[in-house]
Amino acid sequence: MTAQRPAPPPTCGRPAKHAAILDAARRVFLREGYTRASMDAIAAGAAVSKRTVYNHFGDKEGLFSAIVEQSSAAVAEDFAATAARHLADPADAEEALVAFGDAWASPGLHRPDHGALVRLLIAEALHFPDAVRVWLDTGPGPVRRGLAARLRTMADRGLLDIPGGGEETAAEHYVALVQTPATNRSFFNAAPLEEAERRALVRSGVTAFLRIYGPGRS
Numbered sequence: 001m002t003a004q005r006p007a008p009p010p011t012c013g014r015p016a017k018h019a020a021i022l023d024a025a026r027r028v029f030l031r032e033g034y035t036r037a038s039m040d041a042i043a044a045g046a047a048v049s050k051r052t053v054y055n056h057f058g059d060k061e062g063l064f065s066a067i068v069e070q071s072s073a074a075v076a077e078d079f080a081a082t083a084a085r086h087l088a089d090p091a092d093a094e095e096a097l098v099a100f101g102d103a104w105a106s107p108g109l110h111r112p113d114h115g116a117l118v119r120l121l122i123a124e125a126l127h128f129p130d131a132v133r134v135w136l137d138t139g140p141g142p143v144r145r146g147l148a149a150r151l152r153t154m155a156d157r158g159l160l161d162i163p164g165g166g167e168e169t170a171a172e173h174y175v176a177l178v179q180t181p182a183t184n185r186s187f188f189n190a191a192p193l194e195e196a197e198r199r200a201l202v203r204s205g206v207t208a209f210l211r212i213y214g215p216g217r218s
Contacts, residue, residue, distance in 0.1 A: 017046070017048060021046040022063075023045075024044075025045075025046075025067055026067050034060075065130060065134045068135050069134045069138050072139030072140075075114055075139055076146075080142075085103075087150040087153075093215075097178070098206045101178040101205065105182040105198050119190065121135055144175065147171040148167040155213075158215060161214065173209060177205035181204075182202065
């Protein structure tokens with residue numbers, strides 16, 4: 001069992017300084033990797049003292065977790081806006097789910113460096129489970145719950161057939177069938193897919209999803 005890490009000290013100093021440290025740390029971590037990234041380099045990049053970095057974030061792992069939290073929360077907000085645009089009041093389930101899936105898988109939706117940050121997190125997952133939990137709690141968790149709520153609304157309107165209480169499972173199936181294939185093939189957008197390939201993956205996934213949850217399937 002992983003020992004509970006102490007909470008980082010409260011944010012002190014000006015918000016601009018806090019943000020500058022996060023920006024500098026993101027650049028250093030993504031350039032050097034977690035192990036090679038030094039607090040000296042991060043402090044220099046933020047134009048602050050190393051003591052100031054520790055005062056804001058506690059330690060190196062706390063700083064890394066803060067970057068993961070900030071990036072994942074921003075991506076979850078982007079996801080919510082995209083879901084609202086495509087799934088709020090659709091007339092046709094297939095058209096809406098394809099359009100949403102394509103927008104979600106499009107490189108244009110993803111914030112710069114987030115895919116690289118997730119790849120770094122995966123590489124360090126065994127050593128820093130706390131950072132993984134932060135990612136799950138601020139990124140995939142809210143995304144899955146938000147999608148489940150949208151799918152439930154579509155089912156209540158008769159556009160999908162989802163058993164009562166089954167919307168979270170349906171959301172997991174949608175992610176697995178529609179979003180994950182493009183994510184895996186592009187390795188979290190390290191090698192973006194051609195548009196035609198991305199669209200084909202999305203449509204194929206939605207077709208499979210509707211074979212399970214299309215109206216009248218249960």
